[in-house]
Ligand code: 6CS
């Protein structure tokens with residue numbers, strides 16, 4: 616019986632840059648689908664795709680009202696899905712909104728989003744994780760450079776790179792309020808990170824990630840190779856990005872919040888198994904099993 620060696624080992628003793636061993640786009644129909652052939656090609660080459668006006672102005676107004684409702688409701692909440700900023704008591708993220716909130720559950724099952732996900736992942740899909748990141752004005756801290764897949768593989772047991780995220784802007788994402796930055800093309804390299812995963816790492820990592828972040832040399836190499844892009848746009852814009860693209864965002868010292876709702880679509884052929892580099896799987900609100 617051949618022992619399946621893990622092509623994406625991480626959290627060991629030395630950094631490595633490993634070529635991606637998985638396709639980026641799994642679709643078998645490049646012509647017909649939500650994305651045009653050109654859009655699909657851009658996504659495959661760059662690992663992301665930006666839609667400046669995905670939602671209509673009316674839809675966007677409702678998104679904003681619902682986000683403000685969740686913010687108000689969340690003020691006194693203590694549940695584990697409510698993650699606070701590392702240096703203040705401000706809410707940083709609310710996880711599992713697709714599970715807990717009827718409006719966001721319906722939004723993230725919008726037929727446009729599901730057909731986009733089915734086309735990219737080439738199969739039926741499900742939501743692996745959802746969250747609203749509020750990144751409040753003045754207090755919203757950074758999300759350091761990382762690959763989501765590195766965490767989802769190491770800590771959630773996601774076998775292969777057959778998942779992607781969408782980020783829907785709930786407020787304007789402009790150069791001043793800490794928008795998401797990507798390294799285009801970096802999704803083709805898996806950066807193996809140093810350092811064994813501490814127990815209950817997520818209780819710290821969701822506030823300020825310390826493990827599963829790439830080393831300076833690997834980041835410098837990737838930045839030189841790929842450059843850095845910063846897709847910005849109004850509320851209602853949407854960014855789709857591959858599970859393994861290197862991304863991050865700066866702290867928000869502007870008065871304006873940078874609030875986005877994220878959802879991760881995973882292929883049903885890529886369901887989670889035991890973590891590849893952690894002692895325990897993470898809880899349900901971070902990784903749907
Ligand atoms: O650990 C996670 O699953 C989360 N952490 C980051 C920084 N991005 C992906 C995801 O929300």
Ligand code: FE
Pocket residue numbers: 761762763862
């Ligand atoms: Fe991320």
